[in-house]
Structure formats: C-alpha cells, structure tokens
Amino acid sequence: MTQTRGAVEFRNVQKRFGQFTAIPDLSMTIQPGELVTLLGPSGCGKTTTLRMLAGLESPTQGQILLGGQDVTRLPADRRDVAMVFQSYALFPHMSVIQNVAYGLEASGLKPGPARERAEKTLSLVGLDGLAERLPAELSGGQQQRVAVARALVLEPQVLLLDEPLSNLDARLRRKVRTEIRDLQQRLGFTAVYVTHDQEEALAVSDRIVVMKDGVVAQMGSPRDLYEAPESEFIADFIGEANIISGRILSVGGAEARVDIGGSVITLPARGLGEGPARLAMRSNAARVRNDGPGVTGTVASSAYLGDHVEYEIDGALGRIFVVDDESDSPLPVGAPVTLELRPRGLALIPEAQ
C-alpha cells in the first residue's frame, strides 16, 4: 500500500458531454511523488481530465485508480485528493484559518486540533499572522497560498492544481511556481498540474503530458519533449520551432545524414528511412553569418533586443525565425546571409504528416 500511495492510473477513460466527446480514450499512469503537468491549448481536455481525477466529473467509460484502488465511482468528498482551483475558490465568508481548517473538520477532526494543524500548514506556506483575515483582505499571491495550504493540510495522496498561476501577474508567477515546486519536492507528494503555458510546464514538471483534442499527443520529460518532439504539433507547441523540410540521404545505425537546404548534418535517425523528411528547427539552431558555407537567404526583418538579435530569414527553407546571440553588428533588412546549421537545435520529426 505504501508503495502505491500517490500513484494514479487512467485506464481507457472516455468522457462525453451529450453528443460531444471530450476525451475519446485516455490511458496513463503517474508515479508516486511525481509532478506531472497536463499541457495543451484550451479545449484539449486537460481540465476535464483533472476534474475526473478530482471526482467532479465522472467518466463515461473506463476506470480511474488512485493509490491502487478503483475510485471511478467515488464522489469528490470521499477521494483522497485535494485541489487548488483556478479562481482559488476561497470561501469569502470564512477567515483564512476557517478556510484551511474546513476540510479537516469535515473529515471529523475536532475544532481544536484542526486549528493547530491548519496553523502549521499556514506557516509552511509562509502565511503566519494572517489567520484571522478574510480572503478579500489578502493580495492575489497570498490568496493563492491559502488555496494551496487549504489543499495541502489534508495530506492528500495527490494534489491537483488547475491553472494555479493564471490569476497572478508575470513576476509573481515565476516566484510562486518555484515555491510550489520546492514544496512538492520537500514533502514528496504526487501532484497533477494543469496549465496552458509551456514555459511554466517546462519549469515545474517531472513529466509533461501534452494533450490535443482529448488525446495524449506526447508524454515525457521536459527535455524529451523539447529535444525530440514526436510531431509537428509538439515541436511548435513546446518552444516554438520552425518546421522545415529536408531529405534523409542515408541511415547508419541510429544516425541519419540529412540534407537541409544544401547543408548536410548528422542527426539521430529516430527510426526514419531515406527520403524526404520534416524537421523541427529551434531558433538557436543556426548561426547567422555574412558569408561562408551554409544555407543562403536574405534578412526579411530584424529586431535588436539588447543581448540578442531576432531575425526572420527568407531562403531555401522558407521563412525562418532565428536568434543570434552576437548583437554587436546587427544585419540590416535585405542583407544576404548564410545560415550555419548546428545539430544541437535540430530534430527529425518521426510523425508522417
């Protein structure tokens, strides 16, 4: 039991709303102590997945397992999970401490001990001394922490976070997401985190599940997704890649020699054979030069941004977005350039499209 505490499994879960199928067939497992992010554009089914795990929606078909136990038909209040809502959903008529103690009292704890534990959790998230305030008297960041404390105090098997940062400003977002990650690492609970912000996902996750139209498009560590996208969608969604065409000249073992606009580069073959291929090209995959060997093109636009210069280059690869770290002498629009490709930011995309 201790082994599986915090483990989550979706087995062929389907969810329909009337005629509309939000999630056709979802299967995945989450290991205990892992922070998994559900990432995707709006309407991809990530929030529905989270709400099914919370017990706020029930699946049309399939099973959900929590800590090795089937909880598919268990209502929300009897599941050992806790949730941080996008709007925080703090009860406006209760003080901070009442909010935090609410769940404890519901699970049968006496008011005294409930209060003690609530206070402990509040100091864990750095909110000592604010216990008697009403939620409306707190700042956005403080409200967010109350919401986290209210969920954590129950010591759930899994903590669910539904876009927890979307109501904070950009600066606070960075700080709070580090705090959440720290807390998760320190206490070692399992967390499922929903967001549509790929940067946030890359920053906090052990593993990312990218969803599209209710289907898992790719699942993996942040590095996997960034460096080895399995589809153009993933390549574009995680870190905005240029999608370019190339041709695989030969495959030797795991390596492939690829012709990209005249330059030949050696890349991991990823199971592809000879012939035309699509590649993801990160904005740092090429160095912009005045002359020399490489793919030729002309500067369509350039923007000087202090420590780097952003270019759009027209040429054999179509229009490509490139970042050049050498900002000493930015090139003017219309200047002829050559792009020197490096294998580091290039990846073959296995999905046929």
Added chain:
Amino acid sequence: MNTDNRRLDLVLAAGLFALIALPWYRVRQGFFSFEWLESYAQTAKHWPGLFQALDGRWQLWPVLVLMLAAFWLRFGRRPGARGSHLIAVGVAGLLWLMIESLSIGLRGWNWGVLTAAFGNIEGQQAFGAGAIVLGVVFSLLIAFGAAERGALKGDAFVLGAITLLVLLVAVFVFYPLISMFAGAFQDFDGSFTTVGVRNNIFDPKIWSLACLVGGNCGVAWRTFFLALCTATGTTVLGLVFALVVTRTRFRFKKSLRLLTVLPIITPPFVVGLALTMLLGRAGTVTQWIEMATGYELGRWLYGLTGIWLAQMLSFTPISFLVLIGVVEGVSPSMEEASQTLRSDRWRTFRKVSLPLMAPGLANAFLIGFIESMADFGNPLVLGGSGGVLSTEIFFAVVGAQNDPARATVLACVLLFFTLSAFLAQRFWLSGKNYATVTGKGDGGRHALLPRRVAWPVITIATAWAAFTITVYAMILFGGFVKVWGLDHSLTFDHYVRAFGVSITDGWHWTGVAWDSFWTTMGIALGAAPLTAAVGLLTAWLIVRQRFPGRGVFEFALMMSFAIPGTVIGISYIIAFNLPPLQMTGTAAILIACFVFRNMPVGVRGGVAAMAQLDGSLDEASLMLGAGSGRTMRKIILPLMRPAILAALVYSFVRAITSISAVIFLVSAKYNMATAYIVGLVENGEYGIAIAYSSVLILVMITVIGGFQLLVGERRIGRRELKQKTRAEAATQEVNA
C-alpha cells in the same frame, strides 16, 4: 460661441411667446381643446401673462422684469461674460413663481399672516400653459448659464436634461410628499393645527399592542406582522423554487420559470378575488369540505390569513425571480472546492452554499416586506373588517370619515416602514454580496441538492405551483359561470355585458367595460413612451455623466420606488387638487403618476443596458464632432433599442395592472380598468369583474408575447441577445 446665442434665442423666443400669447392661468375646459381661443380677448382669465400683469396683477411684474433682464443679457453681453447672471435670472424666476403661486390661492392670500400684512388681494387660478412654459424657460436659463460658465465641459444638453429632470422629480415626487406632510398640520381653512395629527398619532387603533394579551392589535402592528409573515413565506418559497430550477433534475423546471411572469400580468386584487371563489364562504373548496365533514368553516379567509395567502401567491414569483439570480450567483467552484475538501453535499450546502446566499435571501426578504406593506388590492378584496395600513388610508379619505389628517398620519407610518426596509436594503446589504466576488473565469457546474433536501423541496414547489395554477384557472373559468357558488351553469353573459358591441345602425360599444378599457389603453399608451424616455435619459445621465449630486439624484429616484402606491395616491390628491398645480380629474395626473412611479424601472433597465455599451462609443462620437444630443440620438438610442422596448412594454403593463395609486386619482371622465373592477367587486358583481380581469390578463399576455416576437426577430448577433436578456432581467428584478 455662436451656438450659445442660438439656443438662448430659441428659449427666449419661447418665453416671449408664452408671455404674450398663451393663457397664463389654467383653462378649465382644458388647454388642448382650444375652446379658449374663441373668446380669447373677452375673457380676462384666459389672458396671457403680459396682459394679466398690465391688468394689475402685480405678482407677475417680477417675471416681466426677469425676462427683460434675460433679453438684455442676450443682446448686451458676450456669451463668456454672462453665465452667472443667466443662472441668477433663472433661479430668481423659479423662486418667484414658486413663492407667488404658493402664497396666492383661488380666494386671495393663502395665509392669514399675509392678509394681515398686505391687505386683500384678488385670487388667482392654477398655473396654465404660459406659466408652465416660463417655468421651463427659467430652468433652461440656469442650465445654459451653467454651460456658458463651463460646467460639465459646457455641455448644454446634459445640463438642460439634468435641470429639467430635477425640476420634474421635485414637482412630481417631492412636492406631493411635502404637501402631504403639510396637509396633516392644516385646518379646513388652512391655518396651522396639530389637533388632527395628535389625535391620530397616539390613536390606539394604530398602535395598540393588545393582541399580545388577547385583544386586538393596532393597524400598524398588524400590517407589520403581516409583512413579516409574507416576507418570510415568500422568501422560503422563492428559495425552494429557485433551488428546484437550478439545483435539481426536476423534469418540469423550465415551465416553473413561467411562473415569474404571473405577477407582471396580474392586476393585484385578482388573486384575492380568485381566492374568495375557492376558499370564501361560498367557495368551491369550502363547499366540498363542508359537504364532506359537515363542519362550518365560516369566514376565516377574510382577514390577515386570507391576505397573507393572497400575498404569498402574488409575491412568491417575485422572490423566486430574485433568488434565481442569487442561487446561480454562488460560484460553482466554491461548492466544488468544498466537495474536494471532504464535505458531502449536505455539509457543502449548509456550510458554503447557504451562507453565500444569505445576503441575497435578506434582500428577497426586504423586497417581500416592502411589497406586502404596499399591497392594496388584496387587502381591499380580502380585508373584511380588519384592514391594513394601505386600505385604512383609502377608507380615511374616501369613506364616511373623510379625515385627511388621519390618512396622512397613516401614510407617514406606512412610509416609515417601507423606507426603513429600503434603507436597510440599500446600506446594510450593499457590499455584503458574495455572488460577484470572483468574476475570474472558471468552469464548473452547480452541485445538485443533497437528496434529503431535494425531495421535500420538489414536493413543496410542485404543490405550490399546482395551487397557483388552480387559482389562475379559476380566474379564467370564473368568467363563464353564472353565479359562482350558487349556479354553476356556463354562460357568456358576463362577457356580453362587459364587452358587448352592437352593430345595428352603426358600430356601438355597448358593454359596460369599454369606457374604462379604452381610457386605460389610452393612458397606458400615453404613459409608456414618457416613462421610457424619462427613465432612459436618467439612466444615461447616471451612467455616463459625472455631475455633483449624482449619487443623491440616483438615490432619490430609487427611493421613490419604495413609496407605496397608496401614499403616492393620497399625496397626489392633496398636492394637485388646488393651485398652483391643479390636475385632479385629468388624464395628465394619471399619466404623471405612472411616469414617476414606474420610472425607476426604466432607470435600472437603462443602467443595465448602458453598462454593456462601451463608454468609448460616446467619446468617439463626441470626438467626431457630434454633440451630446446627437450622440444620444444616433449612437446610444439605436444600440439600446431592446432596453427601450422592454421599458415601453413594462410601463404599459404596469399602467394597466396598477391599482393602489390609481384608485385615488380616477375620475368619472377618466376611469381606469382596475378601479372599475374594484368597484364591481365592491358591488358583488364578481362575474363581470372576473371576466374583465381575464380580458386584461389576455391583453397583457398578447402585448408581452408580441414584444418578445418583435425583439426576437431583431436578434442579429449574440452580443445583442445578451444585452436584451440582461436588460430584461434587470427590469424584472426591479419589478421585484
């Protein structure tokens, strides 16, 4: 600078015309019959102001002087330099009109003090067309003066609108109330006395608390007690309905929403009437029970119990409408959060949903309280010997006792109760609303009710809905029955007597109801556009303009909604029965009453609709060189068409169903349908009364249905649809 002079010229020309051509005093046959033109020169009392002044009425000389001053300012001074003087002239003019008209009445000085000081003076009639036009001219001079001084960015249209609205509200809301208070302290000959007030204010019939020890309580306490019961009952039932509609899987919940339309289309006493037919001495249900048990039920319906039942039927839909918004306003994520925090539905409902609804429930309670206090129709039909404040006021004026001081004291007591409730609603509850706290987007659905609440709630709602439907079926059916309770054979007699037409030698409206029916339609049609115009103009000023006193202005307007119709009625007859503004017995007083009674609805609807329109639209129009008036006409009005239509229909329907204020103001010439039906009820002619009521209800259903179709066709974009429904929701909420 040129426009400054142009608008001033227009106003001055109007003033000049009024002064030399329009009758200064009231023309008894009615100004718009233009009979006065035939004997214009010969009849001194029809002369315009200038000639009245020359004829020796020195009280008009200051008016002439002030007009001369205005002309001198127009031609002798530049626009930039005369602003404050124009204001001074306007203020002086208005003040003088007020002073002279209030001091000199039909038979000379109104007060003995003045007779002693200045000797006798010839009496004067009420204001006529000339005087009224000059009053408007003086107010506009104030507005234009302020505009030239640069107030509100020099916007003469806005200033003019504000000035005229303030003038109207002062004349038609505050002047009557003040007259009523003053009237309480006057003797028959007009001198000051406190006898009447003293006798009444300590009258045990009003304030006795004897019922606590087994006797009869005073009318004030009885009304208060009734209002508490009605408010509690309607709030509970309203919540039950709201929960059924929003939180259960009850199959007919869509049809339950139709209930909310009922109070809008039902003349207030009709429910009481239907109740007598069901539960009165000769009522159907009474007879069944008496037959089955042999037990004599008696007259239990007549009195507080019956009134309470009728008010529950009448006002539950209103509270339902208010509470739907409250129940839906509780953010679903609050409830979901509670569920994820180990709380089952019952605990969630008790600890989260209910506390969050509490302010809304209090609001519904206060609304029910005010409605019950102000209700006149149901107590009139069901009151029997023990009436409530509103009916006591009525009988103090029209009955054998004819004691205006008593009526006034009772009106003040009633006003005190309703205004306290209104103030509580306004200040105590405002800011306590949790419903709109989040606003941030999150999905989620409302939790269903816990089973142990759902079943009783659905049962109660179904039973009450069935009761309501029975009552309304009674109304429609009762018109076809010969003598209710005695002879249940079907007949069209009542309809023929009420709405018969004869087509022998031409078309004749022979039915007894036609007269009041057409009057009602005419007056309702006349009042509707005025109500909509005044209401929406006010809404525009409140939402879009920033002027000093705006909060007070809005508050005063909304407060007029808390003044019971009976109080308005009695204050209108006291204020407008004598000069300077004599309007009793005319159609104008009915129209004025409707406009200022229903205006707050138009205002709220307009405010809701206007809040949907981006303020930058106005500013864009202004930047493109259009003035405020043009912006209003070309931009705001077209965009607010749904709100305007809603205000029109609403005020039309309210004018038809209203009774409390109207019953004081009708006359032989202008009788309204509701007053006529109440007369029928008092004579025991239930058949015709019911038939007439059914026809009224059908007319209003037709009007509302037609309006829905009309607006429905105009649904072009989603945004517009949303606007319409919001505006309607707001209007309906205010109806509550």
